[in-house]
Amino acid sequence: MAGIFEVFVDGESFFRFRLKSPDGVVIAVSTPFEDKPAVVAGIAAARECAGMGLVTDLCPAAGAREPAGMARPMAIPRNAGPQACDEPRKASDGFRTRAKELRRAATAPRWTGAA
Template sequence: MAGKFEVYKDKAGKYRFRLKAGNGQIIAVGEAYESKAAVMNGIESIRGNAAAAALVDMSEADAPAPPAMR
């Protein structure tokens, strides 16, 4: 089964999303959005940018900072 985005309203009435893996495990959550249109734009942004996003490993103590942070 493929992963899926779930859109829902939180207790404060804000729109949120979570991304679930095929096994049902939550692997990402979004911030609170004021409108359904805004949460949908957030999901589309992730879909459009994730495949081309760089991986920056910050786990090594002596690793240099990425260029944008220098």
Template sequence: MAGKFEVYKDKAGKFRFRLKAGNGQIIATGEAYESKTALMNGIESIRSNAAMAELVDMSDAPAPAAMQR
């Protein structure tokens, strides 16, 4: 089963989405958008850019100095 984007309004009345895997697990959530049009543009941006997005593995990089305190 393919994943799906679920669109909803949060408690503040902003538009948000969550991306669910085929098994129903939430794998990503979106920021708050002022309008449904802006939200849909955000989803389309993810759809068009994700397939060609570069993977940058920073898991072995030292933590920024501010986080080492």
């Protein structure tokens, strides 16, 4: 099951939307919008970007604090290639071509003919 977008009015009388997972956990909350059409456009933009969104690693080189009782992960060697943390990962042309095909398939009519 997919996530659920909820439109609501915040304490400052602005419109916002939140994305909830199927089990009811809030995943994201939007910035404030002036009116409902703007919120709908924001939801459409979030839907369009979320499926093919790239991930950018903004973690410091030193890493995050480790929680108590957790085993420490293995270190990635510096010569491990593009999957190493310090090197940005480059998308290959094949990935971009496949992404375009998926976008075209998603925007194509889902069915044809009369019901």
